[in-house]
Amino acid sequence: MKLLSPLSNVEDYESLVEAGADEFYCGYMPYRWLSKRGVQGSLNRREYVGMANTCTLSSMKILRRKIEDFHIPVKITLNSITYDPMDYPLILNIVQELLDIGFDTFIIADLGLLFYLKEQGVRCNFHISGEFPVLNSETIDFLTAFDIQRIIFPRKMSIVDITSCIQKFRDKVPEYEAFVLNESCLYIGAFCNTLHCDELVSFCFAPTRINKMHLDHKEFKQEYRFLSLSNLYDNQILSGGHEKGEAYSFAEHGCGVCFVKELEAAGITSLKIVGRGRSREFLLNDIQNMKAILALADTFDDHQRTAFQQQVKERFFHGRCLKSTHLCYYPQN
Secondary structure, eight states: OOEEEEEGGGGGOOOOHHHHHHHEEEEEEOOOOOOOTGGGSSSSSSSSSSTEEEOHHHHHHHHHHHHHHHOOOOEEEOOOOOOOOOGHHHHHHHHHHHTTOOEEEEEEEEEHHHHEEETTTTEEEEOOOTHHHOOHHHHHHGGGGGSSSEEOOOTOOOOOHHHHHHHHHHHTOOEEEEEEEOOOOOOOOOGGOOOSSSSSGGGGGGGOEEEEEETOOOOSSGGGGGGGHHHHTTEEESSSSSSOOOOOOOTTTTTGGGGGGHHHHHHEEEEOOOOSSSSHHHHHHHHHHHHHHHHTTSSGGGGGGHHHHHHHHHHHSSTOGGGGGOOOOOOOO
């Protein structure tokens, strides 16, 4: 499996490649978009300008030259949930500009934008964003009409469901991606309308209280694990998170690293590290730890998954398990 890393700054490309990243995703928010929509209308679900987006075409050209030297590809995020259709021509112009300098893969969440770009004859690779609710095989069946290169499964998708979807459509969609590290958000991206910006704390970290409407209700048992997040988030300090000088702690905001063997067996081809806006030092540590975990996984056979998980917990989590803190991506396994 490939390891997909965020890229917040063009200058970080070489060091993250050397750390072991196999591919990247990055945001691009040029001036002509900012002058029209500002940061509130982000192109890519990150309203940070300096921290999580590249904002000039000259920087993107520099990045393209780096890709030619190191041969580690970069995918461009255009994954806001919806755009004003009046902005589609501007987005088309931005896409074409990036295609002209050599970028060929775009991560899309707005189905209307995808249809528009196809209608305009744009020829490139399309990845369906984790912000789009691919929650079942029927959704993938619908998306195959758009000649999709990769499906990115959203958070809270069980490995059982992921396996079932991939088995049905492996011959129609060649690549599949799953979240593996950081930001175990309360929400599925498609149903989240909050901001992620410099001035305001991400709503993901706001104190939250969730309650059952009927205390004796027995259905959707796996969803009830989020009830206990109320205590976790009530105790969060409302800071922007990842501040300069903050000590690094591997997977402190969630992960699914114990299940990389299950994800590989399911047919996942890329594992996604979340972290646009995080510092280079954080990402270097994340990548190096994930590469060590993937190397460790290769030393265990499929029937040794439990032993592998135990080794991960001992070597990377001091014996603890994120299931106990409700930050595990795949708790039903």
